[in-house]
Amino acid sequence: AQSVTQLDSHVSVSEGxxxxxxxxYSSSYSPSLFWYVQHPNKGLQLLLKYTSAATLVKGIxxxxxxxxxxxxxxxxxxxxxxxxxxxxxxxxxxxxxDYKLSFGAGTTVTVRA
Amino acid sequence: xxxxxxxxKYLFRKEGQNVTLSCEQNLNHxxxxxxxxxxxxxxxxIYYSQIVNDFQKGDIAExxxxxxxxxxxxxxxxxxxxKNPTAFYLCASSILGILNQPQHFGDGTRLSIx
Numbered sequence: 001a002q003s004v005t006q007l008d009s010h011v012s013v014s015e016g017x018x019x020x021x022x023x024x025y026s027s028s029y030s031p032s033l034f035w036y037v038q039h040p041n042k043g044l045q046l047l048l049k050y051t052s053a054a055t056l057v058k059g060i061x062x063x064x065x066x067x068x069x070x071x072x073x074x075x076x077x078x079x080x081x082x083x084x085x086x087x088x089x090x091x092x093x094x095x096x097x098d099y100k101l102s103f104g105a106g107t108t109v110t111v112r113a
Numbered sequence: 114x115x116x117x118x119x120x121x122k123y124l125f126r127k128e129g130q131n132v133t134l135s136c137e138q139n140l141n142h143x144x145x146x147x148x149x150x151x152x153x154x155x156x157x158x159i160y161y162s163q164i165v166n167d168f169q170k171g172d173i174a175e176x177x178x179x180x181x182x183x184x185x186x187x188x189x190x191x192x193x194x195x196k197n198p199t200a201f202y203l204c205a206s207s208i209l210g211i212l213n214q215p216q217h218f219g220d221g222t223r224l225s226i227x
Contacts (some may be wrong), residue, residue, distance in 0.1 A: 009153070032213045043203055043218035044156075051213040090155060094131075098142030099144060099163065101216065 002027040002095040006104035014083045014112045021076040021107045032094040033074045035065055038106075039087045047089075048075060061085070063083035086111045115140045116217035117164055119204050124224045126191065126198060134189045134222045136204035143209040145187035146216060149173060150201040159202075163209060189223060197227050 007022040025031060033050040048059025055067045067077045074091060091104040117138045124163065126132045144163045148156040158171030162181040176195025181187055187206075191198045201223050205216040 004155075034215055036218075040116045041122075041201075041221065043119075043220045045203075046215045049213060049215055065162070074192065099146065099158075099169075101156075101158070103157075105153065105155050 002029075002031060002093045002100075004077050004091050004093045004102050004104040005087075006091050006107050008107050009105065010108045011112070012110040012112065015083055016080050019078040019081045019085065019109065021075075021089050021091075021109070023074045023076065023104060024072055025091070025093045026072065027095060028092055029095055033065075033067065034092040034094070035059065035063070035074075035076050035100075036090045036092060037087050038090065044090065047076070052072060080108075081111050082109050083113065085109055117204055117206055117217060119202075119219035119222050121222060122220070124222055126224060127227050129193045130189055131192050132224070134191070134202055134204075134224070136187045136189065136219060137185055138187075138204075138206045138217075138219075139185060140206055140217060141184070141216070142206035143184070144207045145181065146205040146207075147171075147177070147179065147187070147189045148205065149201045150221075152205060156203060159189065174210045198224055200224060 003026045005024045035042040037048040047063050048057045050067045058064045063078050075089050088106045093102050120135045146161040147159040157173050160179045162168035178190045203221045204219045207216040208214045
């Protein structure tokens, strides 16, 4: 069975400063990992996915994540936060079954002007 | 544009009433899913379907029912047996059989009790 732990329930940053969202995973197999973003009253939008081709994954809107097998982590970063980055972010792991996703509890990002 | 359409955006349920949430996709995806989202929690899987006329229970199926009569459509009925239906419901779809394909989500339906 797989699981995900998002280490921060809330992150607050100033506009223009870096953002770091932390995610640790547990999986018996080589996992597929995803980061999604959710704006209020909206669905989830895919930011990026880890496909085992490269440990550093680049996504949309300037986000990237690094897969570290030794630390079982998949942290999400962005060099410079923008006001539009204020949202909730979910780290997601999938095991060997296509359908079964495990979601973290989410990290709410607040961006201060 | 291809995507997933959920309707209505907001829905209210009276005591003892069944309500049906609509989900339609034009992505030609094989699999469709229903999730429930509660504040401060991740998404929990209610039902999923990998092929027309077949569906499977997820982690929290009690009080819910689904059908999959067409590839594009996967409606969810919240029955009166679901005692705490107030939540945000998300429908998703995905391609099957290709590694690392993500699930794509609709914009959700917010269900409240009157």
